[in-house]
Amino acid sequence: MLKLCFFICLIYWVKSDEEQKCPEFTDLNIGNALSGTELHVQLLLYTRENQDCSERLTEHNITASEYLNTTKKTVFVIHGFRPTGSPPAWLGDMKRLLLSVEDINLIIVDWNRGATTVNYRTAVENCRKVAEILKNYVDQMLVGGASLDSMHMIGVSLGAHIAGFVGQKYDGKLGRITGLDPAGPLFTGEPPEHRLDPTDAQFVDVIHSDIDVLGFKKPLGTIDFYPNGGMDQPGCPKTFFSGVRFFKCDHQRAVFLFLSSLKSKCDIITYPCDSYLDYKRGKCVDCDAFKPMSCPVLGYHADRWKNLLIPYSSPTKAYFDTSGQDPFCMYNYILDITTWNKITRRGFIKIKITDYAGNTVESQMNSEASTFQQYKRVKILTGFHRDIENIAKISLTYSTKTLLGPKHKLRILQMKLKSLNNPKRPQLCRYDFVLMENTELTFKPIPCSERGT
The missing domain is CATH 3.40.50.1820 (Alpha/Beta hydrolase fold, catalytic domain)
Known part of the structure; x- marks a missing residue:
């Protein structure tokens, strides 16, 4: 039993x-x-x-x-x-x-x-x-x-x-x-x-x-x-x-x-x-x-x-565009440039941004060259793998990617940088400067509103 x-x-x-x-x-x-x-x-x-x-x-x-x-x-x-x-x-x-x-x-x-x-x-x-x-x-x-x-x-x-x-x-x-x-x-x-x-x-x-x-x-x-x-x-x-x-x-x-x-x-x-x-x-x-x-x-x-x-x-x-790793986010900006070269130039612009703590992020250079004409605005989409909220410095490098021939200058009448992910952040500007080919130029931007643009 x-x-x-x-x-x-x-x-x-x-x-x-x-x-x-x-x-x-x-x-x-x-x-x-x-x-x-x-x-x-x-x-x-x-x-x-x-x-x-x-x-x-x-x-x-x-x-x-x-x-x-x-x-x-x-x-x-x-x-x-x-x-x-x-x-x-x-x-x-x-x-x-x-x-x-x-x-x-x-x-x-x-x-x-x-x-x-x-x-x-x-x-x-x-x-x-x-x-x-x-x-x-x-x-x-x-x-x-x-x-x-x-x-x-x-x-x-x-x-x-x-x-x-x-x-x-x-x-x-x-x-x-x-x-x-x-x-x-x-x-x-x-x-x-x-x-x-x-x-x-x-x-x-x-x-x-x-x-x-x-x-x-x-x-x-x-x-x-x-x-x-x-x-x-x-x-x-x-x-x-x-x-x-x-x-x-x-x-x-x-x-x-x-x-x-x-x-x-x-x-x-x-x-x-x-x-x-x-x-x-x-x-x-x-x-x-x-x-x-x-x-x-x-x-x-x-x-x-x-x-x-x-x-x-x-x-x-x-x-x-995305990054290659999770969470895949890119922090996108529009670089809006007006040039005053009399001769049309073609080339690429690489951008770095740095915050007040010294943290720096670098964009990927665009796969397609931009055409810069006198008094014509050019918009360049650029992105970063990290978000920089308070930008203290901007660094720009102009390149034609050519190995032979003379180095060119790109004369900038006005530059604007606008965050796409955070459009309420103020646009940053810089006026009247020259980019020497393959030479990084670093400067402190100002809010565009201070110049009335």
């Missing part, structure tokens, strides 16, 4: 332990990718009440969920192609940061079985099947009192198109879709109904970080962000010798830029513009042109800007 009781208790203990075990994202390997996987989708729910232990949602009995609160906002995170089968490296940070920013239902859409394959086309074909399964879950949530307005789908690569397919099924009534470098191969050139499209949700924001290889080049959203022009992200390898990181670094940068927006270390400010070249030439950096608008910010809080899109062309493209 004692043995029987012990046996029953042991069975109960094992069963109880299995029931309490936290469902986890499917972990596969390259062997699974080589043999291929049959599509299987599971939805893992996290909330602030169970942020360390997911609850697996049941497709036809959503209302039985212990933690799902249909009165709250629901965010779905949908991964993409998994050629090695391992869980996405960014998944843990995405979960932790989203729950820290807002009290939401966070649903991780795990379709690793179906995405893990060496045959990319097979994964693409599974995208519509995943969208159909997601619709069944969403339908159940709607019956339970949820609203489409409060749903936000964040899709990575193929996941962005899956989100688009779900949005199509609801005639674009989903609240928001965020596409993180939507996949380009087998989607480029396809009509809107076969990919993510601006009409798939009430607000569609897209970050394009690898438009020349794995990502989608053309606009897909209400607003499309192109960091560093959309390709060749700083800090990413430039040669094949770096191995697999060479292929995925640019593509994944969209994810890490989005994660950065959840950390509140700095806002990544972007600039609506027709092209990256126009942005680099300083033609699109005055967001006050449509007062009382401000420049859109990248990432999770981009939707704060959605009601201010009317003055801009549709779709809106926004460009910006």
